[in-house]
Amino acid sequence: DPHPAPPAGRTVSAPGHGALDPVVRLAARRVLVSDQVAAAKWGTSAPIDDPARERQVLDGAAAEAVRLGADPAVTRRIFRDQIEASKVVQRGLYRRWTADPRTVPPVRPDLAAVRAELNELGDRLVHAIAGTATARAARSCPAHLGLEYLEVGRELHLDALHRAALARALPSVCG
Numbered sequence: 733d734p735h736p737a738p739p740a741g742r743t744v745s746a747p748g749h750g751a752l753d754p755v756v757r758l759a760a761r762r763v764l765v766s767d768q769v770a771a772a773k774w775g776t777s778a779p780i781d782d783p784a785r786e787r788q789v790l791d792g793a794a795a796e797a798v799r800l801g802a803d804p805a806v807t808r809r810i811f812r813d814q815i816e817a818s819k820v821v822q823r824g825l826y827r828r829w830t831a832d833p834r835t836v837p838p839v840r841p842d843l844a845a846v847r848a849e850l851n852e853l854g855d856r857l858v859h860a861i862a863g864t865a866t867a868r869a870a871r872s873c874p875a876h877l878g879l880e881y882l883e884v885g886r887e888l889h890l891d892a893l894h895r896a897a898l899a900r901a902l903p904s905v906c907g
């Protein structure tokens with residue numbers, strides 16, 4: 733039998749089995765690194781919204797997509813959502829830290845170092861987008877994406893803010 737039943741206690745949707753898994757996982761990592769972005773900006777003059785940096789991120793992603801022979805417009809659209817998701821996290825944390833200053837992180841990370849980490853995640857996300865063209869075009873994409881979203885959120889123990897941000901990161905993935 734080339735299709736044996738999954739072992740007891742596991743299912744075919746066990747971690748890593750979805751084609752969209754790398755895209756959702758990288759989006760989640762970007763959402764989590766956004767905590768560091770917020771901590772780097774808090775108490776400084778650096779604004780949450782930085783349009784010049786956003787242009788850099790979008791142009792970099794589109795250029796990397798072209799290099800890979802992937803669709804730069806689709807890549808750009810997905811990255812626009814990653815940027816909005818990051819700002820959902822940053823605004824949410826600013827709200828928390830304003831309401832309860834005891835929760836402000838004691839150490840301020842270096843924004844340039846955090847952005848270098850975002851650049852690296854971004855390159856990997858462009859590759860993941862390029863490698864999932866078939867799964868993203870499939871009619872089953874929204875259903876699979878929804879399952880991955882739930883699975884990754886559960887696995888990474890994302891709180892309500894970070895789940896909301898991850899949801900904001902994903903609407904352009906399918907289609």
Ligand SMILES: C=C(O[C@@H]1C=C(C(=O)O)C=C[C@H]1O)C(=O)O
Pocket residue numbers: 769780781782783785786789814815816818819847850
């Ligand atoms: C993450 C940052 O905050 C915002 C979100 C960005 C992003 O997600 O790449 C870029 C610029 C900012 O508008 C940042 O400033 O680096």
